[in-house]
Amino acid sequence: MxxxxxxxxxxxxxxxxxxxxxxxxxxxxxxxxxxxxxxxxxxxxxxxxxxxxxxxxxxxxxxxxxxxxxxxxxxxxxxxxxxxxxxxxxxxxxxxxxxxxxxxxxxxxxxxxxxxxxxxxxxxxxxxxxxxxxxxxxxxxxxxxxxxxxxYMKPAADIDPLQVNIFGIVPYFDPHWSATLDRLEELLIYLGLKPNIIYGRNRGKKNIDKIPAAGFNLVLAPWTDLALAEKLKEKFGTPYLHFDNQPIGPTETAKFIRRICKYANLGELKAETYIKKEEDRYYYYLRRSYPWIYSCKNFPREFVVNASAAAAVSVSRFAVNDLGMIPKRIYVTDGIPEEYQPGVEAMLRDVEYDGDFEVIFTEDGGLFEDSLKYEDLTIRKLCVFGSSWELVPTTKEKLPFVPVTTPLGDFMLGSKTYFGYEGGLTFMADLYSDAANKVIDVQI
Ligand code: SF4
Structure with missing residues (x-):
């Protein structure tokens, strides 16, 4: 047996x-x-x-x-x-x-x-x-x-069409939840919306009480809280916008901004002004990093993700669409109910890459480490996006690593988030810094 x-x-x-x-x-x-x-x-x-x-x-x-x-x-x-x-x-x-x-x-x-x-x-x-x-x-x-x-909740007397409740981010399970919500709140206020968030500092019950008064709900995740959004639609008639990831970097962030502005009828001017300003800044820092990036000669182009669906979709979109990397295998570890799995797989494959790669739904986070036994890591190494569990194998095999999912026992996060334009630069800095320490001395 x-x-x-x-x-x-x-x-x-x-x-x-x-x-x-x-x-x-x-x-x-x-x-x-x-x-x-x-x-x-x-x-x-x-x-x-x-x-x-x-x-x-x-x-x-x-x-x-x-x-x-x-x-x-x-x-x-x-x-x-x-x-x-x-x-x-x-x-x-x-x-x-x-x-x-x-x-x-x-x-x-x-x-x-x-x-x-x-x-x-x-x-x-x-x-x-x-x-x-x-x-x-x-x-x-x-x-x-x-x-x-x-x-607990009761219907609201009046609906505020500009109020948007934020869902989809699972606090603590998403280790960056707190700072991500702060950055998202700032962005939505700038765009002219009234974000209503229940988690974190200075929010609490008063914001729970406001939920039924929202013009719409935003679910910013591949699958979490979709059932909640349906429940709120049924109970209070609140429609919802589903955006399948927390955007990292210029491509997804611009897509998100345009999508929410269109949905909430906010007009294009503010959105396009913001996108232009932030893209200018993003590419300024990226250009300045190029000489250093090019010096990372042995930087691996393939990556493996071993993380929640939320982290996997966000990170894969950025790694493929903005960094030009190639997905090799994606382990999705949050125990997604079967009815959501085909949809999440389609989201993971919705990247600017035509080749094939594996998507594995499993709660067994150890499968990735086991797979390394069968991998030729002499020259073609991998980047890995996962949790503290990946620290030992990636250190041993000198694989560039970025922690993106719970648990993160060996990291202090403070107010760190990979959300938005700034988050993309932070992610890139983390990845290339780790790569420089691990890959440059590979003997070919
Ligand atoms: S699964 Fe174990 S830890 Fe969780 S509630 Fe049951 S007894 Fe407690």
Whole structure:
């Protein structure tokens, strides 16, 4: 009998959805699961992921019933009830979210009953079931947002046609989420829109309350939050624009700007002025880098991606369309539901390259490292775009590497993002700097 298991996980179990709540200011997750459950997910999504500790609530102060053996036998509802009461007393939160894991779900503890017992206008309490046997953290993220819509949101009195809610970016799972949203917000304001983002600094509940009043929703991802956009369309009649990636560099960023301006009837002048100004700046820096780039004689032209669909589509478009690189293999590791896979594959193949390359949907992040055993790396090396898991093989084999996906245990991200024109320059600098350190001394 052959046993197989997944290695080098890039998601967590669905309890990782708690990080979507932690990305919203003063939104407190109250855990009803084993202590190890949420400690585990914090290693992949929190502090050990680019040095991102959550605010307002650091993962170490997230309250939990710490579900144990007695609760399995007698049920844990009484202890959950007591914990929720204490949380309301001692945590100054705008919203509370009760989350259970596998064991509480199996014994059938009723979260709704507990939430209803404490419900009030000032301190809304919602609940969501995130047993790990149902899905991974990306699935958990979707469940948390669905719970907010289903249990908390009410229709708006007036619609603001210029307000756009931003979805698709999964906080923490996308390690650059925070800075990307800041840059995106600046861009949309410049174009004349009123972006409404719920994650990050100075946003929170007041922005959740504004969601039903939006003129439209923007989903900036290959597949995440598409179900949410459909739900909001059904519940509030809000239409949505789907752009399949977070643009990196001039080609995709210009495409994105033109697309959103056309969709929102913003006219062409502002968009074209912005594109011209930013392209001039981008190519100025690129021209200045050329002599150095050309000196990277052994720079590999082929690349492999081992990352989430969001990172894979964004990075592939930039690497092929702007840097002139060739995709060799793309591992998509976020456990995409089957119905989305053909669409995501088409997005990955929608690049300016006619040759063939592999697209592999798998949660087994270790397949890439295994594949290196069969690769001739003497001369024709590869660039690799992945996570901290790729650090050891790319260092050993001297493969140029850029970290683009969770987990990023050996990097501190600060306000880094690869979004937009500036992000393209940053990505290029990271790639060529790493290449210079690894490839220049290859002996042919
Ligand atoms: S799979 Fe279940 S038991 Fe395991 S960490 Fe996740 S919630 Fe806890």
């Amino acid at each position: 052959t046993l197989s298991c997944t290695e080098q996980q890039r998601t967590t179990c669905s309890v990782g959805g708690m990080y979507t709540a932690l990305a919203i200011e003063k939104f407190l997750p109250i855990m009803h699961c084993g202590p190890g459950c949420y400690a585990n997910v914090s290693c992949t999504l929190g502090t050990m992921n680019g040095g991102q500790s959550p605010e307002t609530y650091n993962n170490s102060i997230v309250p939990s019933t710490n579900f144990c053996e007695d609760d399995v036998v007698f049920g844990g509802v009484d202890r959950l009830h007591a914990l929720v009461g204490e949380c309301i007393k001692y945590y100054d939160s705008d919203l509370y979210l009760i989350i259970d894991g596998c064991t509480a779900e199996i014994v059938g503890d009723d979260l709704e009953e507990v939430a209803n017992a404490f419900q009030s206008e000032e301190k809304p309490i919602i609940y969501t079931s995130l047993p790990g046997f149902k899905g991974n953290s990306v699935w958990g993220h979707g469940e948390v947002l669905a719970s907010i819509v289903d249990q």
